[in-house]
Amino acid sequence: RKKVVVFISGGGSNMVALAKAAAAPDFPAEIIAVISDKANAGGLDKARALGIAAFSFVRKDFASKEAHEAAITAELDRLQPDIICLAGYMRLLSAAFIQRYEGRILNIHPSLLPLFPGLHTHQRSIDAGMRIAGCTVHFVTEGMDDGPIIAQAAVPIVPGDTAETLAARVLTVEHRTYPMALRLVAEGKVRMEAGRAVGDVTGEASGTLI
Numbered sequence: 582r583k584k585v586v587v588f589i590s591g592g593g594s595n596m597v598a599l600a601k602a603a604a605a606p607d608f609p610a611e612i613i614a615v616i617s618d619k620a621n622a623g624g625l626d627k628a629r630a631l632g633i634a635a636f637s638f639v640r641k642d643f644a645s646k647e648a649h650e651a652a653i654t655a656e657l658d659r660l661q662p663d664i665i666c667l668a669g670y671m672r673l674l675s676a677a678f679i680q681r682y683e684g685r686i687l688n689i690h691p692s693l694l695p696l697f698p699g700l701h702t703h704q705r706s707i708d709a710g711m712r713i714a715g716c717t718v719h720f721v722t723e724g725m726d727d728g729p730i731i732a733q734a735a736v737p738i739v740p741g742d743t744a745e746t747l748a749a750r751v752l753t754v755e756h757r758t759y760p761m762a763l764r765l766v767a768e769g770k771v772r773m774e775a776g777r778a779v780g781d782v783t784g785e786a787s788g789t790l791i
């Protein structure tokens with residue numbers, strides 16, 4: 582089974598979804614640790630409750646972005662993960678970090694990329710008059726919310742939606758899409774090659790309309 586470290590900054594509901602999926606004996610990956618950049622991230626206690634080691638590396642405890650990342654990298658050198666899953670990790674990783682784990686870092690973003698990368702995704706989708714929204718799991722490259730797409734799922738935007746109601750609806754499909762995407766990558770069915778996601782991208786991962 583592939584060893585996975587999950588990076589979080591907040592409540593960690595996607596991390597919990599990954600951990601629950603990974604608890605199945607036939608799942609091809611296991612969550613070996615959770616790393617947070619916030620000491621009070623709700624996901625830290627949720628991870629520990631699931632028996633998963635959880636560490637926080639708070640940016641202000643370090644003199645620079647480089648020193649912060651070096652501490653995280655040292656922990657990863659100890660943990661030796663095969664795959665890193667960003668799950669609501671609200672900090673950009675350096676190019677050096679991404680190159681070190683090239684093709685082995687996944688991220689989930691709560692929009693149908695390449696639409697609405699970055700912050701305030703849900704409000705921007707509503708403001709644009711979109712009728713559907715969704716989530717995207719992609720390989721992490723140096724651009725923000727910009728790497729090759731592994732899997733997506735869509736949900737409707739309905740009259741009266743606010744950023745909060747839409748975020749909650751998108752989150753329900755995030756919890757199904759991220760484990761599916763991790764499974765595909767851990768099984769080697771989808772991989773990053775020359776900046777593209779290749780493999781079973783027309784099959785199981787071709788997209789889910791929910």
Ligand code: GAR
Nearest residue numbers: 591592593594595668669689690691
């Ligand atoms: C999720 O909606 C995730 O897609 C989003 O943050 C939320 C984290 O929730 N990520 C981003 O916006 C990254 N740019 P969670 O902590 O409950 O998984």
